[in-house]
Amino acid sequence: MNKSENVALTLPDGSIRTYPGPVTGSTLASDIGPGLAKAAIAIVVKGEQWDLSREITQDSSVSIITNRDEAALEIFRHDAAHILAEAVKELYPDTQVTIGPSIENGFYYDFARKDPFTTEDLVVIEKRMVEIIERDEVITRTEMDRDEAIQFFRDMGEEYKAELISAIPEGQTITLYRQGDFIDLCRGPHLPSTGKLGKDCFKLMKVAGAYWRGDSNNEMLQRIYGTAWRTKKELKAYLTRLEEAEKRDHRKLGKEMGLFHFQEEAAGMPFWHPNGWTIYQQIEDYIRRKQKQYGYQEIKTPQVVDYKLWEKSGHADKFHEHMYTIEADNRTFALKPMNCPCHVQVFNQGIVSYRDLPLRLAEFGSCHRYEPSGALHGLMRVRSFTQDDAHIFCTEDQITEECISFCKMLLEVYKDFGFDNVRVKFSDRPDVRAGSDEIWDKAESALKAAVDSAGIEYTLNPGEGAFYGPKLEFVLTDAIGRDWQCGTFQADFILPERLDAHYIGADNDKHRPVMLHRAILGSFERFIGILIEEHAGRFPLWLAPTQVVVTGITSDQDDHVRTVYEQLKAHGLRAQIDLRSEKINYKIREHSHAKTPAIFVIGGREAEENTVTVRRLGSKQQKTLDLSAAIEALKEESLAPDLRKN
């Protein structure tokens, strides 16, 4: 490249600035204006993010990233991670640095260190980070040869960094970033200087353990999590959002609302209370109706099954450590961890004709899995749960149609529960799997064709399929932003083979059916957990454990209150009566806290006119209605979505 050649930079508005030679983003920004120079964070050169200090040597289309841009956030967070690492190295020089990326809402950095960081350390580190920001250290980018870089970090005692670089292909140029005395391997880009990060725009959040390179066979590192934002206001808003999310945590609400509990004697296995079980039953009834509508037949299979069956199905091989076993009669049994092998047993009874396919067998199957203790999480990850499970036995030709029908049903169900945003992942063959590559090719392409024709958008989730087949995962998000897989649709060519399922085809020969494993809610437990958080405990009327409370202003109305209560119950509403000698204020407050959707209040006037004054949760307004009208309205609203007329 001839240095004397002109460099023409095309800005987003189409205007062109020409320079007599190489030029940096900061020069460009200051030439455009001092305001921009101050706000500039990085520059996009031909679609790639560059540091402001990096020389642009060729004609390029460019745009400057300012601190108002969304793209700046990631850079801020990445810089925050570097500043964190610098602070830690200054305070605890014997610590080795490893990696520190920006993540959703913030950043983290993993450190190798004998003694773990304490919460008090975080305060000290955070203080030092502010100092580094105040020092406004210039951040410079340098390039280094790969082997040179390995030696460089090794000389500094940074073995992890050296190992990281070793994994990079030979001959490649490595970029390093320096700020003050701190040097890190990094792709960049970074801010021009540490002072660009607002010292009141970040906060260290927590310490945690994390395996080196995400592998549980490796040693555990100390991870520090932080959050970082463009402005103090954004940071505050984020912290407030976290607080709000905590209030809708299903574990907290479950306790407050008396839905369920856990205890030591049965870790990870919920005890459902009357209130929670009412919700559960509403959901089960709903799904049962839905499944009938979509051509499923419900069955029930045993929970304790000889271990031999799990060996035959292949589950024992991969999951034996996660199965509860029982010894009896000199035999070993397992509590079923899933329903599919049992469903094949039902399929295998008698002879199935191709005319019977697709055969859709559904079960509200209670399963037990010995989940690792650290994985347990309220209702979201439990050791005993019930799935809205079903297996569709069909021919290869029927996969597409079944997938389309399933996706339609799933989206209807999610919509009825108030979930409009469902993310879908396509998980293909894992490293450890059963069956030949040929069968996997077939299963994957069949599932892909099916989901494409269903018109569902998905992201690829490589290597995450089940050991017997590829799957679609339908993911919902909890209050704290954590993702949970609920629905699933899996194409399985392997279990029918292993458990010798067959049908008689039109050609009078035996054929293997394809097995489609599918669930919509996934487990009732997890789904209810998410439902609680989604609604913050304020369930729609059809799900609410108590739909209406009837109470009087004074005890003079007690008889009338009783009559109304009886009528509500006669209409099938889940009503409660409150005859306590408390003031109306107290009772309203209490039932509102309990998140009761409707309160019917009866005073002297209402008793005389046979009306009720209705107060709905979340509203301070009251409406006095004829009793029969009030009951009718409530009844209509309390119908499950699939039972409503419109």
Place this chain on the structure above:
RNA sequence: GCCGCUGUAGCUCAGUGGUAGAGCGCGUCAUUGGUAAUGACGAGGUCGGGAGUUCAAUUCUCCCCAGCGGCACCA
């Protein structure tokens, strides 16, 4: 399972090497009040479980269990 933190009344939490406290809730009584807390009195705890140190352990040490935050796992 791994790293760290936590475990005291039904709930939320304070506290101490000398056998425990608050608020809410609960119970009794009084109060009959028009839409988010009426008052008085009262009951309630093997301080997660086990072992050790000590004259003495809820408090200090160790082991175990469970919960929380992550990591790993998730048929």
